[in-house]
Amino acid sequence: xxxxxxxxxxxxxxxxxxxxxxxxxxxxxxxxxxxxxxxxxxxxxxxxxxxxxxxxxxxxxxxx
Numbered sequence: 842x843x844x845x846x847x848x849x850x851x852x853x854x855x856x857x858x859x860x861x862x863x864x865x866x867x868x869x870x871x872x873x874x875x876x877x878x879x880x881x882x883x884x885x886x887x888x889x890x891x892x893x894x895x896x897x898x899x900x901x902x903x904x905x
Contacts, residue, residue: 844888852882 851865856878862871872878886892 844885846889849882849885849889849891852878852885856882 847865851863855861855863855872856875861874861878862869864870872881883892
């Protein structure tokens with residue numbers, strides 16, 4: 842299943858309103874927590890190519 846902008850919009854609207862249930866088109870989804878919703882939001886954004894997160898860290902050290 843490919844994610845759509847409509848999926849992301851519905852989820853973000855629910856997050857903003859504090860709801861744990863999202864309804865769009867003919868689908869109805871109930872989440873257990875805000876944490877679950879935020880995790881899915883990240884997955885959808887990655888699927889839509891809206892994030893550039895690579896997961897890389899840069900560590901720097903200096904000598905005095």
